[in-house]
Amino acid sequence: MIKETVFKSFDNTESLESMLAERIARQLQDAVDQRGQASLVVSGGSTPLKLFQALSRKGIDWSEIFITLADERWVDSDSQDSNERLVKENLLQNKAVGAKFRSLKNMFATAREGAAMAAEHIANIPRPFDVVVLGMGNDGHTCSWFPCSADLSQALNSESLCEAVTPGKAPYERLTLTRKAILNSRQIFLHLVGEQKLAVYRQALEQDDVLAMPIRAVLAQTKTPVDVYWSA
Numbered sequence: 001m002i003k004e005t006v007f008k009s010f011d012n013t014e015s016l017e018s019m020l021a022e023r024i025a026r027q028l029q030d031a032v033d034q035r036g037q038a039s040l041v042v043s044g045g046s047t048p049l050k051l052f053q054a055l056s057r058k059g060i061d062w063s064e065i066f067i068t069l070a071d072e073r074w075v076d077s078d079s080q081d082s083n084e085r086l087v088k089e090n091l092l093q094n095k096a097v098g099a100k101f102r103s104l105k106n107m108f109a110t111a112r113e114g115a116a117m118a119a120e121h122i123a124n125i126p127r128p129f130d131v132v133v134l135g136m137g138n139d140g141h142t143c144s145w146f147p148c149s150a151d152l153s154q155a156l157n158s159e160s161l162c163e164a165v166t167p168g169k170a171p172y173e174r175l176t177l178t179r180k181a182i183l184n185s186r187q188i189f190l191h192l193v194g195e196q197k198l199a200v201y202r203q204a205l206e207q208d209d210v211l212a213m214p215i216r217a218v219l220a221q222t223k224t225p226v227d228v229y230w231s232a
């Protein structure tokens, strides 16, 4: 059983989003105040949309804040399935319009070919990352660390910032930050909504195989604080 993780439970998504946005904004502003710059890594998928909108309305020094993605689907940046598009339309808005966004996607045809350039593109983002916001799939993946992928071990064991992943069951080739990159952070938030995600999270705490439940790479470690924000 993993004891270090903080678990915060909310009755509804609105209160979770409002509390988490407030906490992230405070941590980013504290980082700017202390070090002059801050860094935020966010995930795609459907869960963080309203959180991004709430965060975009926070009056913090966005021009000193770097933002990148935990993972990206290798699709055009204007595709409905692009995480970059999600971030641009929901987070880089309102007061956050001047944040320094660094995309993972580039002009290479495949994520495998584009990985080195993507790593270079995000290399100057201040690290440890100040805040990382992760989601989780019902198969226990986070970032693009898919249990069914032949590339999983590489993503978990690589010394690089990012690696290409062919998911197996999910669509599109991906580029993902590696375990090493994600754990080199001051704070990780795991953002979960719904009973099914709660059940998967509990299952991940109980069993001990990171390759079967890659979210364990984040949960079963003590280097980086992880706070779970869950709502019904």
Ligand SMILES: O=C(O)[C@H](O)[C@@H](O)[C@H](O)[C@H](O)COP(=O)(O)O
Pocket: 043, 044, 045, 046, 047, 048, 070, 071, 072, 073, 083, 134, 135, 136, 137, 141, 142, 143, 144
């Ligand atoms: O690009 C992605 O899909 C992600 O970054 C991924 O890791 C996501 O966080 C989970 O799959 C949860 O996705 P949902 O929020 O859609 O459930």
